[in-house]
Amino acid sequence: MKQNHFAAIRNAILTSMILVPLIPFILALGTGYYYFTTSLESSTIASMKRIVEDHRQMIESFLEERKHDLDFILHSYTFEDLSQPEKLDTVFDHLQRGSQAFVDLGVFNAAGVHVAYHGPYRLIGKVYKDANWFKEVMQHGYYISDIFLGYRQVPHFIIAVTKEEAGKKWVARTTIDTVTFNNIVKGIRIGKTGEAYILNAGGILQTEPRSGGKLMDKDPHNIEYPSSNSSVETFIYKDVNGEKYLYTTTWLQNKKWLLVVRQERADAFRALISAAYLILLITVIGVAVIAAVAFYFTNRIVGRMQKMDVEKDRLNQQLIGTSRLAELGEMSAGFAHEINNPLQIIKNEQSLIEMNLSELKEAGQLQPSESLTELEDSMDQIKLQISRCAAITQAILKFSRQEEPKSQDIDLRSFISEITGMVAQKAVVHGISIEQDIAENTYPIHADPTQLQQVLLNLFNNAMDAILDQHGTSGGKLIIKAAPKENKTVEILVKDNGCGISPEDLTKIFSPFFTTKPVGKGTGLGLSVCYGIIGNIHGTMKADSEKGAGTTFILRLPAAV
């Protein structure tokens, strides 16, 4: 029953000790984690966008520069000039000196006939009137193509520009080296898995992704296209293997091409994932620490409570014992009183017999004889025992009388002798010798004799118990000393050669209810009451002891003034 009660208390304490710190801990950690990860996520995405924006500008300016190169030539030379192969060769050399990306250079008349060409293919004379690029450039004056195969059946893309001369348009066209362009686009480095490539509006690869895919193939990742009016956009997309990727896209060339940068999500958000692991670790450690502390303290608290409960039961037991003792005290007082009356009568009768005997002796009616002497001895013995009984009943009455303390000057020499007399018989029975050493010049002290008697009797009884414990009924020694000390004080020592007190117990002996004696024998109240009495008369009381060797109680009392 009690065990269940303690188990319930234990569970309640444990639950609240775990929950109370755990809830704010988790809340604080969760909020921190949320804000930290959101800001880290947005800063990762922002930096990704910045990288893509820079890359876009680089690609755009590469193409823009090539177009300017071509424009420059167109405005520096006439159609006539460039139609001459030697001239075209020289101009191409100049062009290539500016950028290795130029593969060839061709000149076309308004009918789309290839009139001059410098480059690795044989394209002179070919007619491009119906080619899409030719129509576009004639219409808009400038054109950058997607990658296409053309007559040469090799993937390439071209930049073409028109010029009007004397009312007639002509076209200059150059092919851009796909390897160079590819390298420019590919040459972006983001984390371990970041890569960049370009798609045209139809989802056809314009450069090769590092992770695989050939020029002019369909986008192997088949992403959804962002709306055509967005600038830089990011989104998470799963590839065919279920792997998640962070995509960042932006339009190029007036929305003709789409620059795609993609990176494995785990790679892009590596810092985020590390933070998540760290938080998880902190949570696990935090929870473990909270639980361990809660377990430890709960066990301690419940242990204490159980101990206190046992102590409470013991105190209750002792209280019952003590009240029984008090009742016994009262009973013995009544008993002593009752005995006293018949004792007085016996005493009177004994005196009468004694008186009659001596009268008879004087009248010569009783001859001295052995029997008479025995009779007289018996009379003496009866008288002696009567006065002993009277002394005992007096002592009991004196002890149990509950009165206001009545202080008076006490001469320790006679007072201590009286008390040792009270325990002398018990000492003899237990083989204990009592040594008494009261200095002649000892000051009288001012106290209630009944209370001081109680103190000394208690000390003597304790000493005799300890002696019995250590020596049995022979070899015991009890010494009582009193002597004047400095500052008008008197020191009383009660010294025994009993079992002694362990240093641990020595700190507790003056506490109420501390006892090492078996239940029913000790109450643990004696010394605490003595301590109170001595304190009331402004004295001090302490004990010196050595386990197994003996104990000395030292009282310091102020002298009567």
Ligand code: ADP
């Ligand atoms: P009680 O005698 O009822 O146990 P006390 O308050 O008089 O209560 O004493 C408390 C405890 O102090 C005793 O149980 C005993 O262990 C210890 N003690 C007191 N006097 C002595 C002594 N002279 N020698 C050894 N132990 C002592």
